[in-house]
Amino acid sequence: MKNNRQNLILKIVSENNIGTQEQLQQKLHEHGFDVTQATVSRDIKELSLIKTATASGNFKYSVPALTKNSMENADGMILTMLSNGVVSVDYALNTVVVKCHTGMAQAVCAKLDSLKLENVVGTLAGDDTVFILMRTENDASRLVRELGTVIKTDD
Amino acid sequence: MKNNRQNLILKIVSENNIGTQEQLQQKLHEHGFDVTQATVSRDIKELSLIKTATASGNFKYSVPALTKNSMENADGMILTMLSNGVVSVDYALNTVVVKCHTGMAQAVCAKLDSLKLENVVGTLAGDDTVFILMRTENDASRLVRELGTVIKTDD
DNA sequence: AGTGAATATAAATTCAAA
DNA sequence: TTTGAATTTATATTCACT
Numbered sequence: 135m136k137n138n139r140q141n142l143i144l145k146i147v148s149e150n151n152i153g154t155q156e157q158l159q160q161k162l163h164e165h166g167f168d169v170t171q172a173t174v175s176r177d178i179k180e181l182s183l184i185k186t187a188t189a190s191g192n193f194k195y196s197v198p199a200l201t202k203n204s205m206e207n208a209d210g211m212i213l214t215m216l217s218n219g220v221v222s223v224d225y226a227l228n229t230v231v232v233k234c235h236t237g238m239a240q241a242v243c244a245k246l247d248s249l250k251l252e253n254v255v256g257t258l259a260g261d262d263t264v265f266i267l268m269r270t271e272n273d274a275s276r277l278v279r280e281l282g283t284v285i286k287t288d289d
Numbered sequence: 290m291k292n293n294r295q296n297l298i299l300k301i302v303s304e305n306n307i308g309t310q311e312q313l314q315q316k317l318h319e320h321g322f323d324v325t326q327a328t329v330s331r332d333i334k335e336l337s338l339i340k341t342a343t344a345s346g347n348f349k350y351s352v353p354a355l356t357k358n359s360m361e362n363a364d365g366m367i368l369t370m371l372s373n374g375v376v377s378v379d380y381a382l383n384t385v386v387v388k389c390h391t392g393m394a395q396a397v398c399a400k401l402d403s404l405k406l407e408n409v410v411g412t413l414a415g416d417d418t419v420f421i422l423m424r425t426e427n428d429a430s431r432l433v434r435e436l437g438t439v440i441k442t443d444d
Numbered sequence: 445a446g447t448g449a450a451t452a453t454a455a456a457t458t459c460a461a462a
Numbered sequence: 463t464t465t466g467a468a469t470t471t472a473t474a475t476t477c478a479c480t
Contacts, residue, residue, distance in 0.1 A: 135446090136445085136446065136447095169447075169448085170447075170448050170449075171448095172447075172448060172449080172450095173446080173447060173448075176446085176447090193456090
């Protein structure tokens, strides 16, 4: 349950402008998770979400980029989260297809974008699938291989 | 004065583990800047510092790095390229000006584009100069600062 | 373990002032 | 515009309970 909730949090902060834990709590409530601010605070800490000012003069929680550093953070929580979201990775020609659990594609896509991967032409996320258009077939192949080493899919 | 203080803040949070504004205030005091928490809070907002949990279970303020992912990738090729081509970086209002060696601006511009920097409205390269139009003046200021930390200019 | 209620702490903002 | 003092608001933690 906690895991589901934290996955949802990643999705929520990726897709919305969440400035306070109360707002996040409210969003969680809309999705059927009734937790207190205390829990939201703990979740944010465990996920190592970052809080920062935006150009528009507000604050915003975001998913941290997946660096070596952030993997070390929070007992690899983020990595785990990413892993939990992904079902499988495949490619055809120069397009990589990341299959996700329903509703997780947006969050996974945000995470992948944050990696600022090379030779990515563009990304597109539906509900349970992310498309990554790579420059060349070689790039696609390499990316699938690289993701394979990082992401533990849940089969 | 404010500028000096904010520069010092960047230095302090880079070199120390600052978890609260009070700690930062204390460090500033040691360097002769006597300001209140209110000011520290404003500075943090203006600098868009990020607050996030660390592996050790504490919180920490950090400088938002454009480099963490993008520059560590690609075997530092991009970094090398930029360093070799760039002479200086400056800005006025929301436009960043990257002075390059003659004929290098196009290449530098392409490299900068490849970084997919946030809040970039557009870029334009001449022969020895790249213009980067940022969303806001703050964005410009931050980009210059960030580039400054990454790019070794050849003077 | 994970959580909520209450609380302590930290951080953002308001308001007045220089 | 920049700031401090006071205040409000937000966030982290403590403690009890499950």
